[in-house]
Amino acid sequence: MDSVIELFSLSSLWLVISTGAYADSGVTIYMLESVTGYEEQKVILPCQLTTSLTDLVVVDVTWKKSGATLNLAVYSPAHGTHYPAEPNSSRISFKHPTVNDATLVITNASRNDTGIYVCRWSTFPKGTISRETALEILDIMPRTNRQLIILAVIFIVLLLGLMLLTEIFVKRKKERVEAAERDASGLEMDECHRELVYASLNLDGQKATRNGPSEENIDSEAVVYGVVKHQLRSFFFFVCKLQRGVEAFVRASGISAASEASIVPVSMDNKDCFFHFKMTLVIWISSACIALLSVTCGKNVTVDESLSALVGTEVLLPCQVVNNSTIVQISWTKANQNKSLAVYSPQYGISYSNKLYSGRIAFRNHSRKDGSILINASELQDEGNYSCQLTLFPVGIQSKAISLTILAIPSNNATPIPTEAGVSEVPVATCTSANGKPAASIMWISNLPGNQTSNQTKNEDGTLTVTSQYKIAPNSSNNGQTVMCVISHLATNSTDTFTVELSILYRPEVTITGYDGKWSERDITLNCVAKANPPATNYSWQGLPEGLQSEHADLLIEKVNSLMNGTWACEATNIIGTGRAEVVIRLQEKGANSADAPGGLNTLHIVIIAAVILCVVVIALILMLMKRERRMKETSVHLDDFSSQTQVEQRTVYASLNLNRLLNASAQREHFHDEERTVYADIKYNQS
Known part of the structure; x- marks a missing residue:
């Protein structure tokens, strides 16, 4: 069974050799991109x-399974x-x-070999x-499949053996056949029919029923050969016709040049056609085997160290040897x-073949323990995985x-963006880190509410x-x-900080200073103060009396009058x-502010009047408070006198108030107001 699998693997290799090759300036490696095997069977991984x-x-040649620590196999010619x-x-x-x-x-x-x-x-x-190849190990091949493969291989071997025997027989009789062909009538026919003409000979001595040579022109030995050849080549006739159909299909479907080249021209003789059939049969069987291979080839890269410069x-x-192995x-x-x-x-020396690093790369020590290299004047294109x-x-x-990783230090700067004041959000500052x-x-730091874009x-x-850029809705106060x-x-492992002073453009905001309502008679100056960005360039005064004019921010008044x-x-x-500002001027004649002027009250007069009223x-x-206090004292004296008069006869009595008497007494006492104030009640009492 192992020999069967090996046969299919080798046959498959030659079919895919054009697609599984790696070429590099005159060096080519032939491998299968994927291989499928079965448990408990032999698997062949080609690498040529x-x-x-x-x-x-x-x-040296080394085989290693991806992800494994140790290599599988090492071959060194030395x-x-x-x-x-x-x-x-x-x-x-x-x-x-x-x-x-x-x-x-x-x-x-085993499945672990996948x-x-x-x-x-x-x-x-x-x-x-x-180069890489993907190996997939499937479960143990089903018994039915193995039997079919064995039967198919036995059939192919028998078929090839039969064809080989036929070739040997044909070779021995080739000369006699050629002699018989020379005697033939010279009919032109294709290669597939050429020898079948003689297969239709009548062995009883009758003449040929077709356009072959007559019985008299063919000896008995040739006739016997013709019959044998017919029996052996009956299958070949079908195969030859099948080959022609395959060849036509291949040319029509545009199969690769490698497969098409394996098909021989139509003008070949029978022996070439027969040999070509055998090769084509092997190729197509191999194609069927390759169609069963379906393993995805992946690549796994492990980075042991990361550097930056x-x-x-x-x-x-760096790359150093840490064990005692032979380099x-x-x-x-x-x-x-x-x-x-x-x-x-160590045997052949040093070679630098990459022109991109010409003159910039060298081994540091190139010893048996140190293979580290130096890259001088590193460039941005040097970045990558080594x-x-x-x-x-x-x-x-x-x-x-x-x-x-190759780093490049940038050039940094920050500038304001002059912007007119408005209600929309616009950029007011830009910050750039170039190259x-x-x-x-x-990032931006600001007390002004805004947003940034990058x-x-x-x-x-x-x-x-x-x-x-930093964006805000600017106004004049932001300037x-x-x-x-x-x-x-x-690259610098630090930060650069830039302070940007905003430049907000707005029209002048004008105020007039210098008037307080107390002008003296002469040499008075009014100032037109304009806050603006950019500064105001033109000033004009309006509403001035005759004789006053100025084209500057300052207005000089030499003499003041109403x-x-x-x-x-x-x-x-x-x-x-x-921008515009106004001021209202109100001036009076001399003496109008005097205290003797009729109807003329100044602030001092108002203060004096208010003080007099407050004193009153x-x-x-x-x-009022003194008068009230005196009355209270008089009432107190009367009460004290009444108390001293009744102290001798003082006793405990039960008294009741006669309201009728009180009413009468009140009416009788209307003329005695002073005494009435000292009487509080009339008490009627019974002495026990």
Whole structure:
């Protein structure tokens, strides 16, 4: 059964060899993109290298399963083979290891063998070249399927053997057939009918029923050959016709040149047609086997270390050997580039083949323990993922991935944006971080309510420019206020802070100073004060009396008189607009403010009058209080006298108030007001 699987794997390889190849400047690796196997069966993973370079040397071939720590198999032309993952097992082995063939064989496969397998070739001076194949191990092949495959293989083998015997027989009788053909009538027919003409001969000695040669022109031996040939070639006639149909279908459907080239021209003879049928049969059987392979090939990259450097500086990419393995070769590659950057072999020396790093890359020590490289004057294009391939024996190829990031320090600045005052939100300040890598981060700090917007642009050299604007609804009070822009960048690991003074454009806001209502007789100055951005450039006074005029902000009045009464105005203008202010002037003749003037009351008079009125009110209150106090004293004296007169006869009595008497007594006492005030009640009492 293993031989059956191996046969299908090898047949499939030649069919897909054109699609599973990796080419790099004269070096080609042939592999299957995917392979399907079954548990407890043998699996073959082909990996072959061809090259047109005469100076290319293969120093090592390593197989490794993606995600595994140890390599599966290592082949070195100088040291032989080794199997680090299973050193004491014969389950994994090279089929026939050479400098051009590293095909791997896995016997007694299991589901754990499913995965991505990487075949890496260490070459000098090209460096490491690798390809991947996806292996899927299915459950144990069903018994029915295995039986069918065995029967199919037996049938094919028998068929091929039968064809081979026929070829041998044909070769021995070829000369006699050619002689018989020369005697024939020379009928022209296609290759598929050519020999069947003689198969219709009558063995009883009758003449041919078709257009073949007569009985007299063919000896008995030729007749016997013709009958035998008919019996053996009856199937071939069908096959030859089938071949012609296949050939026509292939040409009509536009199959690849590799498959079409395997079909021989129509003008071939019977022997070529028969051989071509055998090859075509193998190819189509192989195609059926390949149609069963369905494994998705994935790639898994592990980054062991991340580095960053400023553009223009020197960068060290470390790669050192930490064990006692023998170094066969060290090579550096960069992702997405076909050529190796640098290759060091203790046997063959050093090679730098990548022109992008010409003169800028070198091994630091290129010793058996250190494969670190230096990149001088780093450029932005140097950013990417680098891989150090250490080819060791017996360990095999060990890889170390390094991610390199190139940083560029940006140029930063912040400026105000002159903006007219209004109700809409507009940009008033801008902050820019140009030509940096990666992009800078910008934030605003302000007491003014507003919002910020940011925009990022990628430059041709790969750097980034970030522009941020701060927006508010500006008014005149915002002019001269400040906002802060803070720029942070990874390259400097710090922040830059810029203070921006806002420039809000607005028309003049005008006020007139210098008039307080107490002008002296002469040399008075009025000032037209205009607050504006930009400053006012033109002033004009309006409503002035005759003889007064000015084209400046200041108005000088040499002599003051009442004829100047009125409303004066000043207008100031800038590029935004015009502002206006007014002042009302009220002046009187000399002496109009004197205290003797009729009807003329000044503030002093009002204060004096108010003070006199206040004093009168206070004196009146004092007199009223004194009079009340005197009355209260008189009442107290009367009560004391009454109390002293009744003290001798004082006793405890029960008294009742005679209200009728009180009413009468009140009527009789109307003429005695002074005494009535001292009498409080008449008491009637009975003495016991």
